[in-house]
Amino acid sequence: MNNPFTTEFRPPRRLRVFAFDPATARKFSNRDASIVTISIPYEMDPSEPNGDKLGPSGTYFEVIDYDPASGVFYKPIDLNDEQVWLNDGLAPSAENPKFHQQMVYAVAMNTVAVFEEALGRSVLWASSSKKVGKVWKEEFVQQLRIYPHALREANAFYNPAKKALLFGYFDAPANSSSAPAGTTIFTCLSHDIVVHETVHAILDGMHPRFAENCNPDMRALHEAFADIVALFQLFSFPEVLEDQIGKTRGDLERQSLLGELAQELGQAIGRGHALRDFLGGKNEETGQWELKPPRRDALHTADGAHARGAVLVAAVFRAFLTIYKHRTADLFRIASNGTGILRTGEIDPDLKKRLAAEAAQCARRVLRICIRAMDYTPPVNVNFGDYLRAIITADHDLFPDDVNGYRAAFIEAFTAWGITPSDVSILSEKALLWPTLSEAEENRQSVPEANPAEVTTTMVQKKIGWMLSDPIGAFSDLSSSVASAQTKAQQEAFQGTLTTILNEQKHLHERMQGRMSDLADALPLATVKSAKTSASTQPSTNFLEIADTTDRVLEYHAANYYKRLLWLLISKDATPEFLDLIGIAHVNDPDNPMGTLRRSSITGLPSLHVHSVRIAKRHGQRSKLEREYVIELIQTRRGYFDPKQQEAEDARPPSAKDNSRPHDFKYRAGVTFLIDAQSFAIRRLIRSRHSIYSEAGLQAHRAHLTGEETRPNNAFYSGTNPGSDQAFTDLHRHSHSEDSFG
Incomplete structure (x- = not known):
């Protein structure tokens, strides 16, 4: 039999992972979309036999499965073992630490691949710095470390000082609705959380200053961007997409797993539903799920990074839904004899596949637009209006002819949620383009x-x-x-x-x-x-x-x-x-x-x-x-x-x-x-927006920070002005005053 890790024959590595998390996978209704297989190109994963390594190790990541709370190193998985690579890795299991290593490695590598395809270059981690005499020297960071069992708490975060992703685990409390009380919940087994944390690390490599608390939107943009990638990455899995299309009968404005993040964690900490739900939520009076309508004043009442970030994610998701409905309107007309309303009963399998294909194509384009926009922002002090301009300019420069109206959908959706640049008086595509x-x-x-x-x-x-x-x-x-x-x-x-x-x-x-x-x-x-x-x-x-x-x-x-x-x-x-x-x-x-x-x-x-x-x-x-x-x-x-x-x-x-x-x-x-x-x-x-001499810019920064001093402590702000290294830890620690995760 050919060894897959010789130069003569090196196929992509295929690894099975939870599509969402163990709690979602346990539900009978999700049996067809609970597990997906990720394919990692071999050139991104030149992993040799583990030897003395503490977990999977490749070009971008090194998994170290050390549990400080228990004081033990868990035995590492050998991804090159014949029985492992022949069977697309280990079977998903919440009980097996080796699978936990496989899960974080595969999902993080897949996230890197998505970015490199969109950006057209390699992903580089933020460099490490050390002082040599009076001069600070930067050093190249080859691998980001991943610790699947780093801490015993309901938290996960990227640590820029350690150049590492740290995932926590905890026992489900008595009010948990995702697992019986006392059951151990592992954040490293949530697909959404692993993607989210990896995106924080990638964005920190591109824009280290984005972690600074210089305006209300800066850290919210970090959170929102990580959520956007995590949401739309789910659309790359055909089995998940077709399953959810079938359950919603093609109407993606209905409640589904595609508009939520971190289902298990949200239910385990007593919320009763996913940690993030960007489409809607339960009406407190009727108990029924309702679609959340856009509000132009949403940012005025949103307090903290997660609340503000949720507004940005909702705007991007609304743009996606507009594009999806436009591209699938003909399919609904054909399937309904022109009425646009499908007959009752299960959706036709062929229609389900076609709708899923359109949804996947729309999601890929929207995700690439959002990622490419990060090359089109100022390097510091960015707000949501700047990000809208970056989105429009990045797509315009690459696709001058907007045949399907993607940019119009973004402008409409952002405007509906009250996200507009203050330095642009006319909300047209031309006016939003950054100048030559x-x-x-x-x-x-x-x-x-x-x-x-x-x-x-x-x-x-x-x-x-x-x-x-x-x-x-x-x-x-x-x-x-x-x-x-x-x-x-x-x-x-x-x-x-x-x-x-x-x-x-x-x-x-x-x-x-x-x-x-x-x-x-x-x-x-x-x-x-x-x-x-x-x-x-x-x-x-x-x-x-x-x-x-x-x-x-x-x-x-x-x-x-x-x-x-x-x-x-x-x-x-x-x-x-x-x-x-x-x-x-x-x-x-x-x-x-x-x-x-x-x-x-x-x-x-x-x-x-x-x-x-x-x-x-x-x-x-x-x-x-x-x-x-x-x-x-x-x-x-x-x-x-x-x-x-x-x-x-x-x-x-x-x-x-x-x-x-x-x-x-x-x-x-x-x-x-x-x-x-x-x-x-x-x-x-x-x-x-402001130059280094600008008193208005200096005053805006000062006012933001002094305003923070008067707010009660929450998961975003602890009463002091933390540095960038502490930002992600505070940002992602669960707090009753603001829902959060790593």
């Missing part, structure tokens, strides 16, 4: 130069494009012009950065050359030859393009290389006009007087953090491959609750030594560039 660079120039209130378009678009944009396409050539140009820096200190600082970039460049060449022989069997010969040539030839070496065809380690280091190079380019050569246009404080202005603005320890000038330089490859209209670079820039300022103290600190003589001065919060602003990978033109300019 030329549109941003036209909208400027003042024009300091006679011909700003030539200064900003032609000169600076060309330099950025040159850096992306030919980093070594751009490096040489910057090297030769360092002497033109304004001060000797800046010259020395720039020279130090050039030395660091040069060392990283050499390491990248070595890594790429070393990987070419490993890739010879996996990639087309022409690709390998091209990569070898590029990596050994000085001019025209696009490290991001080459790294994208190799592995995640190279992709990470290539991105860091470009981040340093871009920082140097902007710090040295960006014009004041260009910086004004993109909403960034003048990073090359030694006379900037603001004392609270974070200063660079290298140059002593206003600091600029290049958060990301990444490439995305997506198939758009008529399957055309669209490639673009996503660049994010962030600036930081010290914030104080007392306006008089803020004024005094702003007036201090600026110094990099003041970066560590005590402060109450960090106020951030930033911009995202979307750059065409062929023309290197800036497609979109996505700025945070």
Whole structure:
């Protein structure tokens, strides 16, 4: 028999999991949709025999089944054991810890696959940081750790400090309706919860600042986005979809498992129903389930991350339902002789399959839109209105012809739930699109130069494009012009950065050359030859393009290389006009007087953090491959609750030594560039609503935090302003004042 883990024959790994959770699977009515099989592509799961490992381990995850409460390591499952891989893994079982390991590994891997398909690039975890001397160094994180039995409580969460997913377990209380009192409930066996936590980790890798509590929507967006992915991922399982289509007779506005999350956990903690229900709920007077109508004032009364996040999820789900009903109206007319009302009795099996196919297609498109939108947001201080603009722009740029009205459905649904951008006066598709660079120039209130378009678009944009396409050539140009820096200190600082970039460049060449022989069997010969040539030839070496065809380690280091190079380019050569246009404080202005603005320890000038330089490859209209670079820039300022103290600190003589001065919060602003990978033109300019200088933005951040101080403690806010590392723990701990989960 062929070994499936040889290079000659490596089929996808197939693993069985609970479609929902053990309690839902036990119900006789769910017997046809209680278990699903997940297929993991072998290139994402090059797991070798376990050996001394503590659980399943692959490219992205390492499962460690240690139970701190019991002080034991559970025996690890060997996914490469012949009896395991021949039978699509172990049979789902709440009693078997080995299956728990299989469940979290399979569901988390499947979630990564969904993101990589939508984003067109590899998923990278948030890097780990450590202080070396006076400088913070970032390190690549290869694997995210998963602990299926990490804690004994009704909670599960992503821990950004440990780079781990932690799942809890607990005994069902006396008021549990999902299992008898005393029965052990494992959060790691809830498909929804595992997806939800994995999404938190993926989003933290893309946008680490999204965990900051800077406005009412920021952490709510984290929660809502994780719920959106968990909900629509269920639509990828045909057996689940057809079962629920049959039970609702094709009407997805009726009560079903497709509009709920974490059924077992919600019932186990005494709610009597799922933890989240985005379609409706029981009427307290009649006891009957009712569809929840949209409310334009919902956000005004929603308190806390979960309540606000639920409004966003409801808006996305409403958009999906509108699209689904539009695409299936003809099927209902055909099946009902034109009335649109189906005959009584069980739905026709053929109609059920067709409706399920349409629902799956709509769900896939909606999910991809929501995921891709995360590349189209500002890098900090995002609200729901910004996310709507990101959704509309991301889909417009990939599918200019909106034949089926997806974008119109999103605009209508968000408006119905009161989610609208405050900076857009007309709710049309065109008005909601983020501006191009030329549109941003036209909208400027003042024009300091006679011909700003030539200064900003032609000169600076060309330099950025040159850096992306030919980093070594751009490096040489910057090297030769360092002497033109304004001060000797800046010259020395720039020279130090050039030395660091040069060392990283050499390491990248070595890594790429070393990987070419490993890739010879996996990639087309022409690709390998091209990569070898590029990596050994000085001019025209696009490290991001080459790294994208190799592995995640190279992709990470290539991105860091470009981040340093871009920082140097902007710090040295960006014009004041260009910086004004993109909403960034003048990073090359030694006379900037603001004392609270974070200063660079290298140059002593206003600091600029290049958060990301990444490439995305997506198939758009008529399957055309669209490639673009996503660049994010962030600036930081010290914030104080007392306006008089803020004024005094702003007036201090600026110094990099003041970066560590005590402060109450960090106020951030930033911009995202979307750059065409062929023309290197800036497609979109996505700025945070307020600049780093904005007193209105600073006051809004202050008001949000001081308003939080007056609220009673809940699962989102514990009475202090927790850092990002603590955010997910507090956010997901069950509390009677706000329903939550990890």
